[in-house]
Amino acid sequence: MFAAIIAAGVCSCYYDSEEGLYPSISSTCDTTNVTYSGKVVPIFANxxxxxxSNARAASSGGSVALENFADVSAxxxxxxxxxxxxxxxxxxxxxxxxxxxxxxxxxxxxVRNGKPNN
Ligand code: HEC
Structure with missing residues (x-):
């Protein structure tokens, strides 16, 4: 019973803030202004x-291309x-x-922001 109350309390604030969603992310992780071109593309590039890439997907990437917005978004x-x-x-x-x-x-x-092409 006591545990259930605690669990309910945790769950009720789970979606309240980014800190609640991602408690393990250090303060040096800048998750503001997450744009496709500025923050997402470099993840794939690196x-x-x-x-x-479009050129290598068939031979090395299981035919999964992740170079274009449309492919990444889909x-x-x-x-x-x-x-x-x-x-x-x-x-x-x-x-x-x-x-x-x-x-x-x-x-x-x-993704949570709706996969904007920005
Ligand atoms: C060394 C080559 C290589 C790298 C680097 C790589 N992948 Fe893959 N990826 C593959 C191969 C090959 C497949 C086909 C499935 C398999 O063989 O495991 C694949 C499959 C996938 C799939 C489909 C998964 C499935 O099971 O259907 C996704 C999504 C994916 N990769 C995303 C990524 C992302 C995102 C990154 C970078 C963070 C990445 N891959 C880095 C080679 C790679």
């Missing part, structure tokens, strides 16, 4: 396009699952270290 749910490495999809980056929490959070914020 960690994914070696296999998922595949946002699988990208999030792959980089969070929580679901049945292949964990990404393939054969690499998991992305820093800040980058994963940045991508998920962009």
């Amino acid at each position: 960690n994914c396009l070696s296999c998922h 595949q946002a749910a699988s990208i999030s699952a792959a980089i969070n490495q929580t679901g049945p999809l292949s964990p990404m980056p393939k054969n690499g270290s998991k992305l820093k929490a800040c980058l994963i959070t940045t991508f998920d914020i962009w």
Whole structure:
């Protein structure tokens, strides 16, 4: 009974703030002004396009291209699952270290904001 009250209290504020959603992100992670061009594209450029560029996708990236806004936007749910490495999809980056929490959070914020092309 007591535990249930505590759990309800935690859940009720879960969506209140970014700090509540991402408590493990350090204060050095700048998650303000998350734009596609400014914050999302560099994540892919630095960690994914070696296999998922338009040119390389067929040979190295399982035919998953992540170079254009349209492709990233359409595949946002699988990208999030792959980089969070929580679901049945292949964990990404393939054969690499998991992305820093800040980058994963940045991508998920962009998705939550409605995947703006900005
Ligand atoms: C070393 C090459 C390589 C890198 C780097 C890489 N991927 Fe992949 N990715 C692949 C291959 C190959 C597949 C096809 C599935 C498999 O073989 O695991 C794939 C599949 C995927 C899929 C589809 C997953 C599924 O199971 O359907 C997504 C989404 C994806 N990658 C996202 C990313 C993202 C985002 C990054 C960067 C953070 C990334 N990948 C980095 C090679 C790579």
